[in-house]
Amino acid sequence: MEGRRYIPIVLLLLAAVGVQLTLSACDAAYYLTQLTMSLYYAIVAVGLSLLMGYAGQVSLGHAGFFAIGGYTAAVLATRNLAVEPGAMARALGAMGLLLQREDLYGQTIVYLSPWVSLAAAILLTSAVACVIGVPVIRLKGHYLAMATLGFGLIVYYTVLGAPGLGEADGFSDVPGFRLAGPLEVNGRSAFRVQNFYIACVLAAGVMALGGNLVRSRMGRALRAVHEGEEAAQSLGIHVARAKFGVFLLSALIAAVAGFFLTHYNGGIGPSEATALKSVRYLAIVAVGGMANLWGTLIMGVGLNFLSLRGAFGSFDDAVFGVILIAVMVLAPEGVFRRLPWPFRRKGGDDAAAA
Amino acid sequence: MPPLLEVRGLNRRFGGLHAVRDLEFDVEEGRIQALIGPNGAGKSTVFNMIAGALSPDGGDILYRGARITGRAAHAVAAMGIARTFQTTRLFPQMTxxxxxxxxxxxxxxxxxxxxxxxxxxxxxxxxxxxxxxxxxxxxxxxxxxxxxxxxxxxxxxxxxxxxxxxxxxxPNLLLLDEPAAGLNMHETAALATLLTRIREWGITILIVEHDMSLVMDISDHIVVLNQGAKLREGRPAEIQRDPEVIRIYLGDDHA
Structure with a gap:
C-alpha cells in the first residue's frame, strides 16, 4: 500500500528508457544531451516548487544557489594541488581524497575528489541560506523575494568580477565526476546515454523525496503556513522554522543540480547566475501549476529542452517572461490543473496511501 | 493544585489607549468560563495575549502554574491551548x-x-x-x-x-473568540450543546462572546470587563442581576 505512491516514479524511469531507446534507434542520441541538461534545470524548478508552490515563499535567487553549487564544483575541480601543496592538501592526499588527471597539454593536475567538493557545496549553500534566510524568514510578506533577488545579484556580480572565479569567461576544463565504477557525470559523447540515466535517476529521487514531503505532516504544515500563517501558528506550527526548512531544502536541491550540471557541461559561466535565470525557474514553477511537482518537472524538461535546442531563438529569455505573465493572467493555477492522476495534486491528501 | 489559567496584573496599551489594566482572573479546570463586556472593553486583547498572538506590557499569565507570558503563539499551542478565530481561518484550499x-x-x-x-x-x-x-x-x-x-x-x-x-x-484549554458571531438561532443552539459536550470531554473553555443568552446558558463562571478593567465576576445568575453590569450594558436609565 505504502509503495503505491512510487508508481509514478517508476513510470518516469520507464518513460526515460523508452525515450532513450527511441532516440538511439532513430540515430538521434544527440537529443539526449539537451534532455540531460534540461533534467538538471527541471530539478531546480521542482525544488523551487516546494518552496513557492507549497510554502508560498517566493525566491528570486535560485540561479544564485545553482551557481554556488556549480562554481564550487568548478573551482575545486580545476585547482591544481600539485603546485605548492599545502599541509591541507597533503592531509587530503593521505586520506585518499585527491584525484589526478592530465590536462590538454599533458600536465598532471591533482585535484580534490568531487565527492568532497559536493560536501563543500552543500555546506556552503547551507551557510549562505542561513545568512539570507534566518533574518528574513520570520517576516511576513515578500521580504524573502527581495532578499533572494539581492542575493542573486550579489552572486552574479561576484562571479563576473572575481578573478579567482573566472570573471566573464567562467570555467572550462572541469573534469567528470566519477560516481562509482564506470558511472561518471561527464559530457563527452561516450558517456551520453549513461548520463541521461544519471540525470533521470537524480530527478526521480528528487521527485520521490519531494512527493513524500508534500504528503507528510511537514508538507501539510507548509501548505497551512501558505494559506494562513496565524492559523498555522495557533495549531502549534513553528512557522519560521517550517519556512526556513523548506527554503534550505530548496536551495540545496538547486546547488546539487548546479554541481552535477557543471561536471556534465565541463564548465560554468556567469550566465547561469543571472536574475533572468531565476525568473526562468519561477516561470516554470508557475506554468507547471505552482504546487505541482509533476507539472513543474514536465514543463521544466520541456521548456528547457526547447530553449537549449534554440527554438526560441534570440527571444530565449523574453519567452520565459511572457510565459510567466501569461500564466499569471490566463491560468494562475497552472496549465496542469485539469489533467488526471498522476499529474494532478489530489485534493484529498493521498487516497493512494489510505 | 493551581487553577488551569491565572491572569495576574495584566496590562496592555495601544499608544494612548490603556486597553487592558491590572486585570486579574482565574480559569478553573473543567469550567466553561466567559469573558464579556461592551465593545472596546478589551476582551479580544486579553484573548490574544493568552493565545500568544500579542504580548502584554505588564503582568503575567500562568498556565498550570507556569509562566507563559509573552510566549509565541506556536509555543502556547504546543502546551495544549487551542483557539478559534472570530472570523474562521480554515486553510481554504485544503480539504x-x-x-x-x-x-x-x-x-x-x-x-x-x-x-x-x-x-x-x-x-x-x-x-x-x-x-x-x-x-x-x-x-x-x-x-x-x-x-x-x-x-x-x-x-x-x-x-x-x-x-x-x-x-x-x-487541548486542555480551548479559547473561543465569539463562536456564535454570524450563526442563526438554530446554529447557536447547536453550538451551546456542543460546548457543554466539549466540557464533558474534560476540556476547559474560555469564551469571548456577545450573545448574552448563550453566555448565560452555558457558562459556569463569567468575568465582566469594562474599559480594560474587571468590573465583576461570578456565576451567571449573579452577573445577570448585578446593577453595575446592567448599567454598562444598557445605560444609566435602566439601573
Missing part, C-alpha cells in the same frame, strides 16, 4: 480532513527528514493522524465532508470544521 490533520501537528513528530524519506515509523504516525482526525470529524458530525475543500463549506460548517481542527489538538 476538511487535511485541515483537521494539521490540528494533529502538536501530537505528532515527523519533521523534514521523516517527511522526505518516509520511514516506516512515520507510516504508523501518518495512519494515526488520519484515524484520529476522522474520529474528531465523526464526533462533530462532519465525517461526510472530510474530502470537501474547506473554502467551499457554508459559514456554519466552516465554524464547525474550525472547532474540529482545534479539538484535534486534544
Amino acid at each position: 476538511v480532513l487535511e485541515n483537521v490533520q494539521v490540528g494533529r501537528h502538536i501530537r505528532s513528530s515527523a519533521g523534514f527528514l521523516a517527511g522526505l524519506f518516509h520511514p516506516p515509523w512515520s507510516w504508523r504516525e501518518e495512519r494515526e493522524i488520519r484515524r484520529s482526525a476522522m474520529e474528531t470529524l465523526e464526533k462533530l458530525g462532519l465525517a461526510a465532508l472530510a474530502g470537501t475543500t474547506a473554502g467551499t463549506l457554508s459559514f456554519g460548517q466552516q465554524r464547525l470544521a474550525e472547532f474540529a481542527r482545534a479539538l484535534a489538538m486534544e
Whole structure:
C-alpha cells in the first residue's frame, strides 16, 4: 500500500528508457544531451516548487544557489594541488581524497575528489541560506523575494568580477565526476546515454523525496503556513522554522543540480547566475501549476529542452517572461490543473496511501 | 493544585489607549468560563495575549502554574491551548480532513527528514493522524465532508470544521473568540450543546462572546470587563442581576 505512491516514479524511469531507446534507434542520441541538461534545470524548478508552490515563499535567487553549487564544483575541480601543496592538501592526499588527471597539454593536475567538493557545496549553500534566510524568514510578506533577488545579484556580480572565479569567461576544463565504477557525470559523447540515466535517476529521487514531503505532516504544515500563517501558528506550527526548512531544502536541491550540471557541461559561466535565470525557474514553477511537482518537472524538461535546442531563438529569455505573465493572467493555477492522476495534486491528501 | 489559567496584573496599551489594566482572573479546570463586556472593553486583547498572538506590557499569565507570558503563539499551542478565530481561518484550499490533520501537528513528530524519506515509523504516525482526525470529524458530525475543500463549506460548517481542527489538538484549554458571531438561532443552539459536550470531554473553555443568552446558558463562571478593567465576576445568575453590569450594558436609565 505504502509503495503505491512510487508508481509514478517508476513510470518516469520507464518513460526515460523508452525515450532513450527511441532516440538511439532513430540515430538521434544527440537529443539526449539537451534532455540531460534540461533534467538538471527541471530539478531546480521542482525544488523551487516546494518552496513557492507549497510554502508560498517566493525566491528570486535560485540561479544564485545553482551557481554556488556549480562554481564550487568548478573551482575545486580545476585547482591544481600539485603546485605548492599545502599541509591541507597533503592531509587530503593521505586520506585518499585527491584525484589526478592530465590536462590538454599533458600536465598532471591533482585535484580534490568531487565527492568532497559536493560536501563543500552543500555546506556552503547551507551557510549562505542561513545568512539570507534566518533574518528574513520570520517576516511576513515578500521580504524573502527581495532578499533572494539581492542575493542573486550579489552572486552574479561576484562571479563576473572575481578573478579567482573566472570573471566573464567562467570555467572550462572541469573534469567528470566519477560516481562509482564506470558511472561518471561527464559530457563527452561516450558517456551520453549513461548520463541521461544519471540525470533521470537524480530527478526521480528528487521527485520521490519531494512527493513524500508534500504528503507528510511537514508538507501539510507548509501548505497551512501558505494559506494562513496565524492559523498555522495557533495549531502549534513553528512557522519560521517550517519556512526556513523548506527554503534550505530548496536551495540545496538547486546547488546539487548546479554541481552535477557543471561536471556534465565541463564548465560554468556567469550566465547561469543571472536574475533572468531565476525568473526562468519561477516561470516554470508557475506554468507547471505552482504546487505541482509533476507539472513543474514536465514543463521544466520541456521548456528547457526547447530553449537549449534554440527554438526560441534570440527571444530565449523574453519567452520565459511572457510565459510567466501569461500564466499569471490566463491560468494562475497552472496549465496542469485539469489533467488526471498522476499529474494532478489530489485534493484529498493521498487516497493512494489510505 | 493551581487553577488551569491565572491572569495576574495584566496590562496592555495601544499608544494612548490603556486597553487592558491590572486585570486579574482565574480559569478553573473543567469550567466553561466567559469573558464579556461592551465593545472596546478589551476582551479580544486579553484573548490574544493568552493565545500568544500579542504580548502584554505588564503582568503575567500562568498556565498550570507556569509562566507563559509573552510566549509565541506556536509555543502556547504546543502546551495544549487551542483557539478559534472570530472570523474562521480554515486553510481554504485544503480539504476538511487535511485541515483537521494539521490540528494533529502538536501530537505528532515527523519533521523534514521523516517527511522526505518516509520511514516506516512515520507510516504508523501518518495512519494515526488520519484515524484520529476522522474520529474528531465523526464526533462533530462532519465525517461526510472530510474530502470537501474547506473554502467551499457554508459559514456554519466552516465554524464547525474550525472547532474540529482545534479539538484535534486534544487541548486542555480551548479559547473561543465569539463562536456564535454570524450563526442563526438554530446554529447557536447547536453550538451551546456542543460546548457543554466539549466540557464533558474534560476540556476547559474560555469564551469571548456577545450573545448574552448563550453566555448565560452555558457558562459556569463569567468575568465582566469594562474599559480594560474587571468590573465583576461570578456565576451567571449573579452577573445577570448585578446593577453595575446592567448599567454598562444598557445605560444609566435602566439601573
